[in-house]
Amino acid sequence: MDFWEVIEERRSVRRFEQRDVPEEMVERLLGAAIRAPSAGNCQPWRFFVVRRPEVKEALAEAAWGQYFVAQAPLVIVVCAEPQRSAGRYGRRGVELYCLQDTAAATEHILLAATALGLGACWVGAFDEQAAVRALNLPAGLRPVALIPVGYPAREPGGRTSRRRLQEVAETII
Numbered sequence: 001m002d003f004w005e006v007i008e009e010r011r012s013v014r015r016f017e018q019r020d021v022p023e024e025m026v027e028r029l030l031g032a033a034i035r036a037p038s039a040g041n042c043q044p045w046r047f048f049v050v051r052r053p054e055v056k057e058a059l060a061e062a063a064w065g066q067y068f069v070a071q072a073p074l075v076i077v078v079c080a081e082p083q084r085s086a087g088r089y090g091r092r093g094v095e096l097y098c099l100q101d102t103a104a105a106t107e108h109i110l111l112a113a114t115a116l117g118l119g120a121c122w123v124g125a126f127d128e129q130a131a132v133r134a135l136n137l138p139a140g141l142r143p144v145a146l147i148p149v150g151y152p153a154r155e156p157g158g159r160t161s162r163r164r165l166q167e168v169a170e171t172i173i
């Protein structure tokens, strides 16, 4: 799949086959994640690959009952480490850059999953403290995205709509 196909084909996948995702593929997803840009190259991120059913279930509960999270063979939890950005950028690092950096890493994972024939979904609606407890995260890590990953259970549906380019973009001459 070339780059433009990946962009076209990526969509949120919320139903998965039970088939396992090989560890080499997970490594490629994480390898893609750490190639993301980050402010000052601070790389204020940590990734947790969750395969344990009880922990996936706790994450699904944390995500206000989005049970498809627990049905994926694995969930990658993307965490921000704000203090890494604070050291160099102070408040802007904490409030903006570490979140943008981890968002870029999250998108890299989604695109890499598409390129590998996997399905994934960016899940951002969850109770942060419940996710911290589910993972027993150390202080200083802020979970920012849950990414259930697996083989799509069926042909992905049609693409979701987008606002027209003319509505959202303009050229300033």
Ligand SMILES: Cc1cc2nc3c(=O)[nH]c(=O)nc-3n(C[C@H](O)[C@H](O)[C@H](O)COP(=O)(O)O)c2cc1C
Binding pocket: 010, 011, 012, 013, 014, 066, 121, 122, 123, 124, 125, 126, 160
């Ligand atoms: C920051 C963010 C949070 C999201 N949170 C959720 C979520 O909690 N649950 C969910 O099912 N999808 C979630 N999504 C996926 C969006 O619903 C999805 O990207 C959007 O509807 C467009 O569809 P597409 O990804 O198939 O193009 C989230 C996406 C983003 C970027």
